[in-house]
Amino acid sequence: MKDNVKIPVIGNGDIKSIDDINKMFTQTNCDGIMIGRAALGNPWFFTQIKKYINNEDFNEISLEERLEICQKHLELLVQIHGEIVGSNNMKKHFAWYFKGFKGASFFRKKFVLAKNYSEMKDILYNIRH
Numbered sequence: 147m148k149d150n151v152k153i154p155v156i157g158n159g160d161i162k163s164i165d166d167i168n169k170m171f172t173q174t175n176c177d178g179i180m181i182g183r184a185a186l187g188n189p190w191f192f193t194q195i196k197k198y199i200n201n202e203d204f205n206e207i208s209l210e211e212r213l214e215i216c217q218k219h220l221e222l223l224v225q226i227h228g229e230i231v232g233s234n235n236m237k238k239h240f241a242w243y244f245k246g247f248k249g250a251s252f253f254r255k256k257f258v259l260a261k262n263y264s265e266m267k268d269i270l271y272n273i274r275h
Contacts, residue, residue, distance in 0.1 A: 148175045156180055164198050187242025189215065210274065216243050217270050224263055233263040240266075 148155045157176035161167055162184040170179055184191050190207050197204040219239055224232035240257035244250045253273070260266045 148177075154178065158182070164194070167195065167198075187239065187245055212243055213270055213274055216240065217267075219243075220263070220266060220270070229263040233260070233266055236266065 154177040155174070156178050157170040157174050158180040161170060161179055161181055167179060170176060181191065181195075190211075194204045216239075220233070220236045223236050223239075226232065227235060237258050237260070241254050244253040244257065256269050257266060260269060
């Protein structure tokens with residue numbers, strides 16, 4: 147397709163890792179890529195991509211860093227939507243943030259079962275301390 151059009155071609159779909167990015171560029175010769183679901187609960191993916199492109203090392207995100215972002219995300223949702231709607235919306239985000247590492251299911255369950263904003267804040271605090 148790329149050879150038959152004069153406009154930029156953007157690769158999209160199931161790009162979840164650096165390997166997926168490499169495959170997309172290699173197999174399609176596209177001009178760029180779009181990231182969607184891979185960024186849910188993993189906003190660090192963009193930093194990882196940038197560091198990969200610049201041949202820099204990228205360390206996995208620590209639980210502490212993940213918790214800091216969750217706290218900030220929760221606070222912003224509550225600020226924008228109020229405690230009830232904001233904390234209910236955050237439950238899906240907690241599920242995404244706490245995915246793909248040892249013990250993640252334990253944390254996801256705690257957050258999804260949290261009854262309110264205050265309980266979510268307590269869970270975040272107790273995990274950190």
